[in-house]
Each structure stands twice: as C-alpha cells, then as structure tokens.
Amino acid sequence: MFNVKLSLFSQTKQLEQKIDAMLDKIIESAMVFKKAVDVYLKEKRSDAYRKLSKEIKTIEHDADSLRREIENRLYAQNLIPDFRGNILELVENLDKVINEFDEVAHQFYIEQPEIEPKYHDKFRELVGQVCDCAENLAMASRAFFRDLPVVRDYAKKVYWYEHESDKTTAELKECVFDSSLELAHKLQLESFLSEVADIADLAENCIDQLLIYVIKRDI
C-alpha cells in the first residue's frame, strides 16, 4: 500500500549513480572515439584501432542497459512525476549520441576510407570539436540535475563547438571536392564527414531540449 518505502533514499541514490554513470559513458565514448580516429589516421585498421572500436561498442552496450534500468526505475518507483517524461527523453537522446559514436567508429572499421595526410590535421580538429560538443553536453546534463544556472554556460559551449564543427566540415568538404580524387572516393569522404558532424548536431538538439526543461524546472 505504501509506495514510499523506507529504503527510498538508498534507491534514489542508486538511480542518481546510474544517471551519473550514463553521463560518464558519453564522456568516455567521446574520449575513446577521439583516440580511435587518431590511431586510424596513423595506422588505419590496426589491432590498436580494432581494440578501441570494440571499447566504444562495449560503452554503447553499457549505456543501453543503463538507459533501460533508469527508465524502469523511474516508472517502477514513481519518481519525479512531473519531470519523468523529460528525463526519459534526455536519457534517450544522450544514448543516441553514444550510438552515433559507435556507428561512426564501426563504419571506419568496415569501410577503411583512405584519408590523405594533408587532411589529417583538419580531420583531427573536426573530431576534437565534435567530442568537445558531446563532453559539454554531458556536463550540461549533469548540471541539470544538480546546479541549474550552470546549464546555460555549458549549452553556450555546445552551440559554439557545433558551429565550429559545421565550419570545419564545410572547409574539409570543399577541399575534398576541389581535389583530384575519384568521385566515388570524394563521396565516401563526404559521407564520413557528414556522419562525424552529425554527432555535434545530435548534441545540439539534445541541448535545445535540455534548455526547455531548465525553463520548466525554474518556474
């Protein structure tokens, strides 16, 4: 009859830890992805790359099970009724960002695109901007749970990095299409660049929604 159990605080704490772990997974996936791309540019599909790609897959699996646990617990324990829907949406969007990291890393592994050394620096710059975007998204989400006014600061950074990544992507695409590469090769590289830039776009969408939740929570 009493849905409020004595152990509610400990259950709440467990759920808090799970949400924190989910946010950690975004940061982890961004860092491993950055490292993986760096390894790929140097060694292409080496054993080291294979390991890093597998690591991202494991992170993605862990994030999936965390998402399911968070969803189940929020509903089973009837927690935060007014924000439950928003939190579920947020967790699902965060999961999509991790999925995208995994997909792109896997695509590198399968397709093994040839990236000429003259593009390496710009490519690293793009990946760095995209990863910064995801990391700031994780920090903004963490702030949403604990320190509401700070969310805006991180959101500003996400927007800035996303904008920068758009510029870098455009520059790279221009260089690729101005080059003497085969059209098929150009299109393959263009598709890769778009895939990487999509991660920043996902983070931006996620932040847009998060800012609406902030307004909702503040009133």
Added chain:
Amino acid sequence: MDLTFLFFLSSGLFLGWSLGANDASNIFGTAVGTKMLKFRTAAVIASIFVVLGAVYGGSGGSDTLGQLGRVNALAGAFMIALAAALSVYWMAHLRITVSTSQAIVGAIVGWNFYCGRATNMSVLGQIVSTWVICPILSGVVAVILFLFMRRLFHVWHVHLLRQDAYIRRSLIVTGALCAYALGANNIANVVGVFAQSQPFESIDFGGVISWSGQQVLFFLGALAICVGIFTYSHKVLMTVGNNLMKMSPRAALVVVLAQAIVLLIFSSQGLNAFLTSYHLPKIPLVPVSSTQAVIGAILGIGLLKGGRGINWSIGGQIVLGWLITPLAAMILCFVGLFFIENVFRQVVFML
C-alpha cells in the same frame, strides 16, 4: 445506551463524513494531484492523524462558535449539524470545495434566526473577516515560502532525484500534521454540540490507554471523518489537486506548509500572548477554513508566476461556493427546525 441520542448523533456523523470528503482534499489534494502520493497512502495517513488529533487534541468546543449561538437543545444541535452536512455534501457532489466551518456558522445563524435570538454581530463580523483575511494571508505566506524554497534549491546543489525524495517525505510529514490539526480543530464542529449530552462511559485499554466519554464521542466523529475520506474525498481532491492550477510538487509542498502555518496563526494562543505583550493587534482565534487557506496559497503561487496558469472559472466557482454554503446551511437549518418543532414535536431550543 439511549437510542435517541444515537439517532441525533447521526447528523453529526453525517457532518463528519462530509468534512472527511471535503477537508482531506485540502491536506493531501495537492500531493495526490501532482502524483507525489497515491490516494490510498494519503487517505491512510490522513485517517490515522485525524483520529489522533480528534481524540487527543480535540479538547473541547470552539469558544468562538459558542459565542455565536449557544445551542442548548439536542434536536436543535441535530438540525444544525444536518443542515451543515447537507450543504457541504451538496457542494462536494457538485465537485466544489467548500468550508465546513462556513456551513456550521451559516447553520448556527439560521438557528439564531429561528429562535429569534440576536446573532452576536461582532463575533460574526470577526468570523466573516477571517474568510477574507485567511486566504490573503495564506497567499502571502505561500509566496514567501515559494521564493525561499526556490532560492534554497538554487544555493543548495542537491540532486533533482534527492529533491523529489525530500519533497515527498515533507509532504507526508506536513500532511500528517495538518491532518492532526484538522482532527483537533474541527472535531468540535462535527460532534462538539453533542458533548454535553453524550452518554458514553470512559474506556480503559488494558490500563495503558484510557479514554473519557468525550474522547469516545470524538473517536466516533473521527471515524465518520475517515469514512468520508475513503469514500468520497477522491472526487473533491482532484479539483484542489489539478483543476485550479497545474502545480509542481514543490508548489504542492508550499501549499500544505502555508495551510499549516495559517491554521497555526489563527489558533495559536501563544502567538496572541506574544503580540499582546508587545502591544500589537491581536489575531482573532477563530476556527478558520483550511479550504480557504489552500485556495489562497494556490492562487498566491499562481499570481507569482504571472497568473497565466490559473483556471479562473474554477476559482470563480469556488468563491461562489463560499457565498452559497453559509446561505444554504442557514436556510436549510431554518426550514428544518420548523419541521422538527412543528411536525416531530421536538424541542429545538430552550428559553
């Protein structure tokens, strides 16, 4: 036991049932409306604390109501309780939250009219003035509490989930306190008029707990309140909970806290003694309506947020209910007393 007494008591129990149906919504309406508590949980907590408040805190009748009209015949008391109960029931049926205190005041004024006795206008004025002051004060208290709580959660970086757990627990604790206060303050309204003529003997529970006859009477009244809570309050509760304004759990807690504070202010003899000692104006010790306190608090928060979220048509219905309830109780009591005296040949007042 005298069966006549039990018959007359039935109207008091009916009023108790109406009070339970109505006033439980003031205590846990916002908590259930915001889905922070299940209805059954709220009903169980409210019932336990209403009984405790009635039996251990409901020490006697309300002096102020006594000054309004000294009801001195059992049949008269029966009709007053019945008229009040019927008007409260009617309002509850229309899903309009009403004040039981207002119904009782209306019924007592009706009895005064019937007996040809002058109503103490200064006491009536004092009571009616609280019907205006109470919601305003409650609104002000709610606004202050809301701003304080908002600031607190900004400064104190507690996790959203932890906030939720704290608010849930606070809602239970403050709700339980309110339920205790409701039992203590309003049991006199429900069966207080029967206190002089009650035939119950004191009961001893194995030498550990013993109840006087009056406590047994209050226990019966409280049981009637509990039945009202379980059988009918859910309907009324949803009006307070969600219809008037969509509220956050934090706002729900503020509403219950503001209600508790206002009820305390109007019933605290200590506070009055403190004000008197500093030559400040006294606050009238009047049984104020928890309904008015709750509505005032909800509107206060709504206005703080710019007034956009308030459902003014429901607010208007509630205010209309406040005007109709005492009038309906007064007319019902007057007409009922006429029938009881002339058709059933009962003594409804002593000269």
